[in-house]
Amino acid sequence: MEQAALFTIFGGTGDLAKRKLYPSLFRLYKKGSLAKHFAVIGTARRPWSDDHYREIVRDTIKDLNPTKEEAEEFSSHFYYLSHNVNDTEHYDQLKDLSDRLDGDYQLESNRLFYLAMAPQFFGTIVNHLKSQGILTEKGYNRLVIEKPFGFDYDSADELNEQIRNVFPEEAIFRIDHYLGKEMIQNISVIRFANNIFESLWNNRYIENIQITFSEALGVEDRGGYYENSGALKDMVQNHILQVVSLLAMEVPTSFSNKSLREEKVKVLQAIRRYDEEEVAKNFVRGQYAAGELDGKDFAAYRDEPNVAEDSTMETFVAGKFMIDNFRWAGVPFYIRTGKRMTEKGTRINIVFKQVPVNVFNFEQEETGGKDLPQNILTIYIQPTEGFSLSLNGKQIGQGFNPEPVKLDFRQSEEVTGNSPEAYEKLLLDALNGDGTNFSHWDEVANSWEIVDRIRQAWDQTTPEFPNYAAGTMGPDCAFELLAKNNHEWAWQPDHWYRERGKLD
Numbered sequence: 433m434e435q436a437a438l439f440t441i442f443g444g445t446g447d448l449a450k451r452k453l454y455p456s457l458f459r460l461y462k463k464g465s466l467a468k469h470f471a472v473i474g475t476a477r478r479p480w481s482d483d484h485y486r487e488i489v490r491d492t493i494k495d496l497n498p499t500k501e502e503a504e505e506f507s508s509h510f511y512y513l514s515h516n517v518n519d520t521e522h523y524d525q526l527k528d529l530s531d532r533l534d535g536d537y538q539l540e541s542n543r544l545f546y547l548a549m550a551p552q553f554f555g556t557i558v559n560h561l562k563s564q565g566i567l568t569e570k571g572y573n574r575l576v577i578e579k580p581f582g583f584d585y586d587s588a589d590e591l592n593e594q595i596r597n598v599f600p601e602e603a604i605f606r607i608d609h610y611l612g613k614e615m616i617q618n619i620s621v622i623r624f625a626n627n628i629f630e631s632l633w634n635n636r637y638i639e640n641i642q643i644t645f646s647e648a649l650g651v652e653d654r655g656g657y658y659e660n661s662g663a664l665k666d667m668v669q670n671h672i673l674q675v676v677s678l679l680a681m682e683v684p685t686s687f688s689n690k691s692l693r694e695e696k697v698k699v700l701q702a703i704r705r706y707d708e709e710e711v712a713k714n715f716v717r718g719q720y721a722a723g724e725l726d727g728k729d730f731a732a733y734r735d736e737p738n739v740a741e742d743s744t745m746e747t748f749v750a751g752k753f754m755i756d757n758f759r760w761a762g763v764p765f766y767i768r769t770g771k772r773m774t775e776k777g778t779r780i781n782i783v784f785k786q787v788p789v790n791v792f793n794f795e796q797e798e799t800g801g802k803d804l805p806q807n808i809l810t811i812y813i814q815p816t817e818g819f820s821l822s823l824n825g826k827q828i829g830q831g832f833n834p835e836p837v838k839l840d841f842r843q844s845e846e847v848t849g850n851s852p853e854a855y856e857k858l859l860l861d862a863l864n865g866d867g868t869n870f871s872h873w874d875e876v877a878n879s880w881e882i883v884d885r886i887r888q889a890w891d892q893t894t895p896e897f898p899n900y901a902a903g904t905m906g907p908d909c910a911f912e913l914l915a916k917n918n919h920e921w922a923w924q925p926d927h928w929y930r931e932r933g934k935l936d
Contacts, residue, residue, distance in 0.1 A: 444474025
């Protein structure tokens, strides 16, 4: 169904707009969700013309192989306005252009404002949108915001107050692009559409849950940003805690924005708030040193551009969350994320408890009667998408020696290549007014409360960095964290096993 709307992108010359927003809008255009009745205004400080802006837009979509006619027609809907966010006169110009395009393209006074800028400008922009009459009365006005949403609870709360003075909560769409990923959305289907799992989805049958966000890249050109953020705020506060809430929430009364949000917020409220001593026991951090992998050398974090030579900012976090409710009491949720790890990979491992008695021990006397391999449900999020279930079957041959077997499903490259990109899905959701896959303020607030306690505890001590080599799976303390509970990470790349002589 075709949508009618005016997109105003603050930060229209930036990297996000070029890499994600313009290609996603073109995909929606190709599929017919956008057709004749849409227009885009890009704003930024650079003194570009409409023609130059359209040339940039066409360049951003060339990998999508548009015909010349498609590229020309699509880009003709784009307009550029050189803009200073602090200059009231510039908002008057924006209003005039917006009103003209609303008539030219019959946009029904529907306006979607996308703030692809630093959060310190959010309050200024939304106040001017209201004061200069850019918000319409007949259609809808929606605001899409990129992370980071503040840098701690207090700043996020202040920012939220500024925005909520102009936009109601239901018109605010806080983007977490991970919520647009196919397999993140698949978590709910795997749980609630399969009784075999939902009936076991509790502390009676699950021993622990593990979430790994592994990145092979370093900080690249984001050293300046990372020095003020670190892995804790960059990944745990938003992406990881969102995944935890999806995994742990109760069955919603309906699959609606309101019901899902209520259940996710309950989980975040139930996550145990640690004091300084508990943080020291349950969370560890790391920073990568120089390293080598597959014949390629990597620089240390402290040698990256715009990073202090004595930086104590973490590039790796591992920790254990406990959820104090009836379903999850006693089940650790282990998380880890880091830069310059062995390989890129995001996956979730649901580790089920052992059977009460291993009746096959008598078959394993030569190995000392080891425990059976555990049943593990793995959800692969990237780079591959799919899931697998590790079971125990009988070894071929004499006797009843069990061996692990895997039921494995992966989406084909053709399917994943043709599936909607996360930003495409989220932009269409925003056009439809569907906030299901966006973060509500209550989720953001609870996430900051959890993360602030960890950050504040860490700020009281000076870590011994660097403590892991680039190209490895993080510092030793991340493995010791699980070993204290007689657990181990269920996923390690082949390199890890090969280094320890566990893989031929």
